[in-house]
Amino acid sequence: MKEEIRLRPGSADDFPAICDLLGTVFHEDYSGELKEWEAGIFEADRSLVAEDAGQVVGHTVAFTRDLTVPGAVVPTAHVSGVGVLPTHRRRGLLTRMMHRQLREIADAGREPIAALWATETSIYPRFGYGPAASRLFLDIMNREVRLPAPPAEPSGRLRLIDPVAELAELSKIHEQLRPERIGWSNRDERWWNYHLADLSSLRDGATKQSAVLYEGPDGATGYALWRVKGGWTNHGPNGEVVVREVVAADPETYLALWRFLLGIDLARRVSARLSALDEPLLYLVDEPRRLGPTLVDSLFVRLVDVPKALSARRYATAVDVVIEVTDPILTENNGRWRLTGGPDGAVCARTEDSADLVCSVTELGAAYLGATSIAGLAAAGRVRQLTGNDPTIAFSWHRKPSPTEVF
Numbered sequence: 001m002k003e004e005i006r007l008r009p010g011s012a013d014d015f016p017a018i019c020d021l022l023g024t025v026f027h028e029d030y031s032g033e034l035k036e037w038e039a040g041i042f043e044a045d046r047s048l049v050a051e052d053a054g055q056v057v058g059h060t061v062a063f064t065r066d067l068t069v070p071g072a073v074v075p076t077a078h079v080s081g082v083g084v085l086p087t088h089r090r091r092g093l094l095t096r097m098m099h100r101q102l103r104e105i106a107d108a109g110r111e112p113i114a115a116l117w118a119t120e121t122s123i124y125p126r127f128g129y130g131p132a133a134s135r136l137f138l139d140i141m142n143r144e145v146r147l148p149a150p151p152a153e154p155s156g157r158l159r160l161i162d163p164v165a166e167l168a169e170l171s172k173i174h175e176q177l178r179p180e181r182i183g184w185s186n187r188d189e190r191w192w193n194y195h196l197a198d199l200s201s202l203r204d205g206a207t208k209q210s211a212v213l214y215e216g217p218d219g220a221t222g223y224a225l226w227r228v229k230g231g232w233t234n235h236g237p238n239g240e241v242v243v244r245e246v247v248a249a250d251p252e253t254y255l256a257l258w259r260f261l262l263g264i265d266l267a268r269r270v271s272a273r274l275s276a277l278d279e280p281l282l283y284l285v286d287e288p289r290r291l292g293p294t295l296v297d298s299l300f301v302r303l304v305d306v307p308k309a310l311s312a313r314r315y316a317t318a319v320d321v322v323i324e325v326t327d328p329i330l331t332e333n334n335g336r337w338r339l340t341g342g343p344d345g346a347v348c349a350r351t352e353d354s355a356d357l358v359c360s361v362t363e364l365g366a367a368y369l370g371a372t373s374i375a376g377l378a379a380a381g382r383v384r385q386l387t388g389n390d391p392t393i394a395f396s397w398h399r400k401p402s403p404t405e406v407f
């Protein structure tokens with residue numbers, strides 16, 4: 001009789017087989033430097049494998065990190081490394097792994113939400129993950145856009161640095177800004193090393209990673225990371241600056257960093273793949289159209305513990321609303337919840353009162369970071385508003401999410 005495919009916790013011994021699987025499903029070479037890179041952040045005790053006759057045929061892992069949400073920093077299971085071998089796809093293995101992983105996160109009780117980046121947008125809503133943030137891919141014609149002049153007497157100056165040698169500086173700025181930046185994940189030393197690792201297999205024909213720091217009288221206030229893909233045509237230089245990250249504490253720093261990136265010689269394009277929907281660059285340049293923005297989904301959020309998650313974040317205005325939630329996977333979330341609170345905090349408790357709105361846990365995940373409008377979801381028929389008590393403004397936030405890394 002054919003043995004059933006079983007799910008079991010992963011272990012450090014499974015790591016080579018997991019890398020082989022990830023290499024197969026993501027069409028990458030996960031041997032050598034990529035394998036070493038992944039080993040630096042692998043959490044064996046939070047990995048889940050599907051095993052068929054001794055072979056690892058499916059995998060997922062939840063990384064232990066925090067996420068900044070409106071008004072709070074919340075422990076968040078960062079789900080990643082999801083794959084099922086092509087020989088075993090569409091037999092419900094992902095479904096089994098997602099259900100088991102969510103149950104384990106819920107039972108552990110530490111993380112009220114989970115988050116992930118999806119390779120394909122349609123995969124995760126069925127498991128309660130809602131598209132909670134969007135990003136802009138920018139494809140900038142750098143010679144066609146003008147930025148305002150820098151201040152006559154700038155308070156800081158730019159210095160090219162080795163990002164690994166000056167990790168402490170980068171980390172300090174990141175930590176100072178993180179509590180306010182929706183969608184940012186904390187980076188301990190392992191995650192900084194992972195983030196800054198400059199693997200040749202990830203350069204896609206570009207130079208090694210470069211970095212610049214903006215330093216004012218009281219210390220560094222921002223940095224940028226980028227690479228350049230050199231190129232020439234019959235018309236001359238045609239390089240592309242590939243921006244990885246721009247972190248700035250204030251408008252002067254932000255302007256200085258982008259002036260620098262847009263002005264790099266021998267480049268005719270500047271690309272950035274993690275720009276926020278309210279990216280200040282949109283409001284700085286004279287020709288935003290020449291930024292070539294394309295809208296793409298980014299972070300998906302799953303409320304694992306609905307009352308805990310809803311009371312963990314803050315709200316833009318006073319809110320007192322009853323939400324009827326459906327969650328076919330974590331059924332303890334089913335039912336009516338009264339959310340009361342505002343800018344200083346919130347509480348959420350089970351109620352028998354009648355509902356103002358009805359939705360699935362996926363829509364709550366989509367609205368959680370303040371970027372997806374509840375009224376918009378209602379207009380799409382995804383949320384049912386039963387009364388005029390509309391929490392759309394309360395759920396929104398003054399800045400859009402700006403996740404800085406695909407984990």
Ligand SMILES: CC(=O)SCCNC(=O)CCNC(=O)[C@H](O)C(C)(C)COP(=O)(O)OP(=O)(O)OC[C@H]1O[C@@H](n2cnc3c(N)ncnc32)[C@H](O)[C@@H]1OP(=O)(O)O
Binds near residue numbers: 026079084123
């Ligand atoms: C957070 C991350 O790591 S994102 C990375 C996701 N991984 C990848 O993209 C790697 C390549 N793909 C794969 O490894 C697999 O196809 C997976 C993991 C996406 C899906 O695994 P499977 O075991 O085939 O999924 P499963 O059989 O449980 O399918 C569940 C449902 O999702 C649907 N589904 C699965 N994959 C996809 C997809 N790529 N696009 C659209 N729908 C999908 C199935 O059709 C099925 O729908 P149904 O219930 O209506 O029939």
